[in-house]
Amino acid sequence: MPKASQELQVLLDQWAAEAAVPGAVVGVLHGGEESVLATGVSNVDTALPVDGDTLFMIGSTSKTFTAAVVLALAEDGLLALDKPIVEYLPDLRLADPLARKTITVRHLLTHSAGFLGDVDIDTGWGTGALAAAVEQFDVLPQVFPAGAVFSYSNTGFMLAGRVAEVVADTPFEDLVRARLLEPLGMDDSMFLPWEVLTRRHAVGHTVREGLPAVAHTVGLSRAAGPAGGLWSSVRDQLSWARFFLTGQANGTPPISDSTRAALWRPQRRAALGFEEVGLSWLRTRHGDAELVRHGGNVSNLQVSEFVTLPSEEFAVTVLTNSAGGSELGPKVVDWCLENLVGLPPVESQPTLPRSPERLAHYAGRYETGELACEFTVRDGSLWARMVLGENLADSPPAFEVAFVGEDVVARAADTRRPGTRFLRDEQGQVVMAEFGGRTALRRQLTRSS
Template sequence: MTLDLPRLQARVTGLLAEYGIPGAAIGVLRDGELSEFAVGVKNVETREPATKDTVYQCGSMTKTWTALAFMQLVDAGKVDLDEPVRAYLPGFTVADPQAATEVTPRHLLYHTNGIEEAYGDPGEGDDVLERMVDNIADAPQVFPLGHTHGYSAALGYAILARILEVHDGMCWDDVMRDHLFEPMGLTSTSSRREQVDETRAATGHLVRSLEEGPIVTPVDYLPRAFGPGGGITSTAREVLAMAHVLLTEGTAPNGRRIVSAESIREMTRSRVPVPDPYMFGPEWALGLIVCDWHGETVYATDGSTIGQNARLRLLPDSNTAVAMLTNGGPRERFCREVFNEILTDLGTATIPDLPAPDAMLNLDLPRYEGVYERPGARYEVSAEGGRLYLTLVLDPMQAAFLQKPDRVRYELLPVSETHFLMPSADPLEDTQTVAIYDFTNGPAQYLHTNGRVNPRTG
């Protein structure tokens, strides 16, 4: 089947207006053939149109790029995924002695290391990753090493990138340029903000209300500490060049072998379960999320900065990849609608809906009640009238900017004994999913949502 690009372009344009997203670039790779289009504007103030050459911030999709570079080191026999990090960074240490001596690159790739992101302010210099690793000598464990999955926004992949730096004798940005971007023939992908062509760059936007519409983000870029985990900018076309590497077991569109077929198989087949399987997928592989779409295995890599978003889905069974970059959101319902329009046109599997709540479940509510928190995030779960509620405590400054109260209450609708839907009355918020689990010692020990894990503290 072929895509009806004019129809899709019109449909996505309508959805942009509905969701308050200024612009988007969309690309589809099918059997090696690329289709792409752009809609909307790069900036709501200048009204300059988005084009296929507009570059967007990819956020945590960067982690997949960093994982590919790390697998090149595995291919060369220079590192082993299951050797301790200390084998490559001899001075590596954290507060927990077991984690300090036993954490491996595989733990970091999986997000099962459990080390708190307590790296302080490592600055914006080329030594940022070295400083991050030095600064975590006293970092505590959020959970015991390997005990569960808990997304590491910056630290885990910064440690992997520091191993790359020590091996290559250059900073991570230069490793990415020399080992991935240039060999793949990419001219619009970069990790240094000063190398971004500002005349082509999308501006990020936030939406506080549908009446106000999208406004320019107050934060242009993430701090450099997020580099290996979130610092790459690219186009939809060049994101699909990475997808090509993953779909063809290691070769770029220009024919260059980037990693071995064995490494691609390891990246996709080595997995751990995710406590909340519904928002992203039931398993996490090495730099990729594993999804189950009506029995078909699909791989995902997503990213968000403050006002920009990137989504990539890989469907190996139909040799297909779909990428979407936006300068507003994120709105998962928007992504689901756009992707399902494209996937339906292609005759492939589509994204499944969230599960329905099970009204017949009889839960022991006191086991779930309590406070679950990490620095910057606090969730209070309480029971009332036979129902469970979650109160999200927002940072006061963030709440003030977003024009929200600093305490937002949601009802938790059970799907199973450990999984819940968290619908919102706010039209700007999608239904979220939550896992509350690990009853080993009686009450639940962890709350997992949006990939992040929060331990019980009260």
């Protein structure tokens, strides 16, 4: 094992323990060579070690597969990115009649369709689950006009997956397997739990009082597959990275080089913590270096990172099986970028003082469907807490934030990267906030925090 890998292995063991992550696997592609490191177990009850072939849920990195299969169908002439999707789904019902007429596939793939994006619609595990979920989209409020605002949208990718399976006349999971996974030799990637059960796989864990415990649930429904349902191994994730960085495939590439490049090409400005969005792929920076990335979080049970630096043909992916992966993954990514690629560390940003009276202007609950971020003033400081619905028990603890820009905050304990940008209306009132790629509307808190 190279010295750098030995150093990272020690850190991986340490960081996973500190973050209460039972098992984690890291894959690195650099200079054409692949490295895989693993720590811990797939299940705290069975204590089976994880390795490079263990399947994890990759969560929202699944969206990059959805976008790629949609563009493969576009290459076939079966759909066009800028045609209204109602041309492919004439029975589609949406809450807003104008949006129904104007939303395009491109809107879906760039998180700008405007209807509510963070909703889980459980329609069972039959082959019609995705179709049944889309039939309920008329209950989703049209929060923004189509094309007006970037706001990360799981439901948008569910609808994109439905368009794909309709024009191809093939169930979504079968379509992705035939058009992408098989041509790339990704035999350890699949959507359906009964396929996963026959393989070595990690289960998700909840963390209570610092200790992980097995969560006896998958964490999402079949209908959410196009948005986040793929299981994969770190070795398969490196195959996905290699294809997008170099075009290398075992056989005939599933999409052309021009289409592959189009998936990463910037399409529009994104919401914090991203800068731009391509067709599903998200673009950020590490200092001056331009990253193309994704990653995912399945109900805080399995968390992943997938980060590439195209200029260096570099990629790193981190798969974990507890909410602590949100802490572990970025540490691994930063270490790899700084110690393997040689990028300078991202520096902390100076903080700006704010009076308690001014902090009160930002207090409130900023909602985007079932996900919300609550800001409260405590002892002269602003505190934030991410909340999934009203389930505070499974929500991470609140944390103090500090201003690093006029209306921009970061975690007070780590100001290297801003986490939330507040948005004002024409009268100067704070009415929205960008966080986690979402653009969320402000509500007043209705209970004591």
